[in-house]
Amino acid sequence: MTKRICLVVLSVLLAFATFGCAKQQAAVATASDATPVSIQAEPEVSAAPMTTDSLGIKILLEQDADMMNNYTVIAVNDAAPFKDADGKAVSGVAINTVGAKALVDWLMSSKAADLIANYGVDEYGEALFTLKEDKPTSTAVIPQATDATKTIRLSTTTSVNDSGLLDALLPVFESEYGYTVEVSSAGTGKAIAAATMGNADLILVHSKSQEETFVADGYAKLLDGYSSERLTFMYNYFVLIGPVDDPAKCAEAGSVKEAFARIAAGKYPFVSRGDQSGTHTKEVSLWPESLGITTDPASVAAYSEWYLSSNAGMGVCLIMANEMDGYILSDKATFLAFEASGGAVG
């Protein structure tokens, strides 16, 4: 019996030792440690398909007005007509409106504006987001967090989260006012759906039509001191990415719509997110109308020889485009991060 108890204690200790190894490596980061690591990692390295030194894709078109990407923050209405899965009305859904207002006020403050306007300059040599000239501003006094308002649930899109902007902004807000912002990210469609199910206090998304539906359905809250539920405060541009040799001559197309028309006419491979994300919504709006491409997968069934509807995240789609020398619409921040990491494991 004693022996067994000893073993249980030993196993718990070893579990923590494992964790300790990662934490204070200096002592253990020796050759002896490296050996098992390389053995473990071998299958993954051999499975990695691309160890190219340079990327086969690059930015072909950017800064086109049709590719403008507006980001909007919306506070969730605590008195929204929440419904459960069966469509029955649900009351008493817990929404932290005070916390949401605090974060919105802070995002619209001049301090946050400075941080947003300069984000990316150090890492990529250019700002990744630009503030809207007509953005709402706030000088409201932001209350310190209390136990009841401390946790703020922010539902956002992967592209915002992946750009790293929130990692640069939120810790400043959190340390100054004592809140904890829990960020969950998904495609715009899912991010908004989470809010309609009472799982977010505010949303930060980039798909105008879906935002307007959200407001029209009564899920948005008009905060004191603002003139609209939808607070569009910053933007960047989507970029058209394609093979370096650009067989469709998109770089000389002049406009993004013309570039898309050339891709379709020449049936050059195109990778679509296909996941109802803001990027996907934007992409389907750029094709010639005669093709009839919408976010509905059935609408692209006829184009399957060149149009790849992948239903995956931005990074995965970029890898696909790189692999198959395809064209792809991406948000700029993710592509720059992708480019910086070599686009692959190399």
Place this chain on the structure above:
Amino acid sequence: MDSALERALRLLVSGDPLLVSIIVVTLKMTLFSSCTALLLGAPYGVLLASARFPGRRVLILLNRTLMGLPPVVCGLLCYMLFSGVGPLRALKLLFTVAGMVVAQVLLISPIVAGSMETALSPLVGNIRESARGLGLSRGKTFLLTLNESKYALVSSYLLGFGRAMAEVGAVSMVGGAIAYKTNVMTTAIMMYTNMGDFSYALALGVLLLIISLAVNVLAHLLQRSVGI
């Protein structure tokens, strides 16, 4: 450009606070869920294998069906239950480690039970015969069966542990992969892969395997030392 492995190794030894939090949350979630699943699933599996009662076949069939429950379905179910508009919203389990553990227990308990049932079924006849020969009571027979199932118990636990640590579909839905709170290895690997940040993803993959190796070494020593 460094190789991914070099970057992975450097990351592993850097003590990056985000990485540390991911590892801590992963271990917490895995240990809690696998132990709970063992406590629930193992006795149930022993019962299914050894006891004779009406409806036993149906329960075995049901359990085997649950073993094939797709994690995403389980995740979706828990998401709907714990959601802000869901029936169990008062528990406030959505986007918490506790909520992830609940989803994991739902997924893993049937697997542990099924594994125990499969391992014990062939032995039950002999055990019952010896018990009858020794004149043991039903309770004591059950204990004897448990004692005979030590080896199966360890391997069933390992199965549950492996499943708990490798799970991604359910935990990403219920946990929401919130940094420093519910982001575990697998959801982080997904996240960083989606971002094209392969070296971080790879580093986490390597570490996941190391932890798994450590647990398996432990279990091996355990099995050897208790002489089973």
